[in-house]
Amino acid sequence: IKAPLNAYHSIFSWAICSQNRTGFDFKSFHSPRSRTKILMEAQSIINPDNKPNSFIPTTIKWLPDNKAVDVYVRSFQSALIALLSKRELFQERNISLPNINSPFSYKNNPEVDVISELHHGTWWANSWKDSGCSPENNEMLVPIILYMDGISLDANGRLTLTPLNMTLGIFNTVTRRSSTAWETLYFHPDAKYMSSLQSLPTQPIDNIKNLHHGLEAALSSFKEQGNKPIEVSNFPWNGTTYSVKMKFAIAFVIGDTKQHDELCARFGGCNGGVNYICRHCKCPTSYLIKPSAQKKAKLWTPNELCHSISDDKQYWTDVSHHQVCNAFHDLYFGSNKNNIHFATPGECLHMVQLGLAKRSIESFQGIVSRKKNSKDKVGKRKYAFSQISAIARYYGESLSHQSDRDLPKTRFSSEILSPTKHEGKDYIGIVLCVIVSLLSKDGRQILNQYSHIKTKKINQLVKTFELILFYDQFLNNCQLRISNLPRLPSFINYFIVQYTKTFPREGMGQNLIKNHLNFHVPKYTQMFGLQDGWDAKHNKGHHRKKVKAPSKNTQQNASTLIQQTIIRKTE
Secondary structure (H helix, E strand, O other): OOOOHHHHHHHHHHHHHHHOOOOOOOOOOOOOOOHHHHHHHHHHHHOOOOOOOOOEEEEEEEOOOOEEEEEEEOOHHHHHHHHHOOOOOOOHHHEOOOEOOOOOOOOOEOOOOEEOOHHHOHHHHHHHHHHOOOHHHOEEEEEEEEEEOOEEOOOOOOOEEEEEEEEEOOEOHHHHOOHHHOEEEEEEOOHHHHHHOOOOOOOHHHHHHHHHHHHHHHOHHHHHHOOOOEEEEEEEEOOEEEEEEEEEEEEEEEOOHHHHHHHOOEOOOOOOOOOEOOOOEOOEHHHOOOHHHHOOOOEOOHHHOOOOOOOOHHHHHHHOEOOOOOOOOOOOOOOOOOHHHHOOOOOHHHHHHHHHHHHHHHHHHHHHHOOOOOOOOOOOHHHHHHHHHHHHHHHHHHOOOOOOOOOOOOOOOOOOOOOOOOOHHHHHHHHHHHHHHHHOHHHHHHHHHHOOOOHHHHHHHHHHHHHHHHHHHHHHHOOEEHHHHHHHHHHHHHHHHHHHHHOOOOOOOOOOHHHHHHHHHHHHHHHHOOHHHOOOHHHHHHHHHHHHHHHHOOOOOOOOHHHHHHHHHHO
C-alpha cells in the first residue's frame, strides 16, 4: 500500500522508544506492546478504508471545443472527515458556538454586546431556523466557508493554480487563520494553458463557464448531501462530548474582487461603459459612491441571473452578467436568499489598501504637483512634491516600531509617494507618513509657498487621511458594539462623501468598485460578524505553505502540474 509518511514515523517511534528502555531485553521484557495492538494503531493512521486526502478525476466539458477534460476533485465528506480528524484542531478551545451550555442552540448565552464571531451575526441564527435544526434530534448548524484565489508559480504569471479550499464556521476566527483549519476540494486548471489546447478561439464567457463547470463537479458532493445530517459522536463542548447531527449551509466565499466577480458571473470590465459594476446590488455605475443611491439599489437575486431566464443577449448586457449556469445557484446558503451574489464579501486589501489609501495618494500627487486650471499660480509644484516626499520619508524613518509587528510599515525608499512602486499593505504606512509631513511646519510651508495650497485645504487633507487610517484600524482591530451597528452606515456615508470631495481623480473619478463595496460593509458585519472573519489576508498566507510550496516542488509542467501538486500535498 502507499502509506503516508506519518505511518512510518509512528512505527519507527514505537521501535526506538522500546529499544531505548533501560535494560531492554526481549527475554526479560514481560509486558511488551503486542504486535496486534501495534498493527491496529498503524491501520488507524493509514486508514485504508477511508482516504480523506484522495482526489478523484472527474470529467467535464471544456469550452470552446467542448472536449472532455479530467479535473481533480475531492468529496465534501472526505474534507469534512479530514478536518474533524485533526486532534489538535477539533478541540473545544478552537470552537465557537452561541450557547455556552449546549451545542444545540442558536441563541447567544450569555448575551453578547460586542460583535466578533460569526454566530454574533444575524445569518447564523436565521439560517439555523431556516434549516430546521431540531435540538430534540441533536441537530446543529455547521456553516461552510469557502476560499478561492489564484496563485502564480512563476514571476510572469504564465503558470497559475487556483485551488478551492474549505473550512467550518464552528471554528473561531483565530483558529480559521491557521492553515491546518483548511482543506482543499478542487484545483482549477490554468485557463491560458487549457486555451492553447483548443482549436477554436476562447471567449471571456468560455472561461467563466469552464470555471463553473469545474465548481459544479467540485461541489456536487455537497449538493448531494443536501439537508441530510452527518452524525459526529465526539463533539467537544462544555467540558464533555456530545453526539451531534451536523447540517450544513454555505456562509460565504472568501476571495478578491476579480475572483468574486467570476463566481457571480459578472462582466470583467469595471469602466464607465458597464451598466452595473457591483456584484451585490443594482446600483448604476455613475452612482457608485452616492450615498442616496445606495438606499434605492436592490441586491441581485439568483432568479434575475438564472441562465435560462432569457436568451436575449441584450438582457445580459443590460444586467452586466454572463449567461452562465452558475454552480452556486443550486446550493444552500442558509437564510441568504441572494445566494453567491451577497456571499462574496469584499476584503480590506482591495477596499481600503488598494482602494481608498492608494487612490488618495494618487490624488494627493495631483493636488500638489499639478495646476487645477490656467488661472492657478504656476509656483514650483513638482519641486514641492519632491520636497514633501522627502519630508514624509524622513518622518517615516524616524517612527519606531520596536517589537510591534502589527504597526504599518513606515520606512520606504525615495519614491515613497509613487503609487506604482508599492504593495497594497504598504499604503496605510504611506498615509501615516504623509499625515505627519502635513502636520509639520516645514511641510505646510512648502505646500503654501510652492504649490499655493492654503492651510484650510491642508487641514482637510489631514482630516481625510486620518479617516482612512481610522477606517483601516476599525476593520482590522475594532470590536464593534451591537448597539453601535445602526450608526455604521451613517459613518460610511460621511466618510465616502468627505473622501470624494478631498481626493478628486480623472476618468471615472472615485466611481470605483473598491470604494463602492464599503457601502456594503454594514450589512456584511450585521450578517457575518467583523471583517477579520471574512477577510482574505490570512488565507493568502496559507497558499504559500499549503499550495505554493508543494507546487514549487513539481516539474512545473502545465500538463501535469495539478496531479503532481496533489501527490506532494498529500504526502
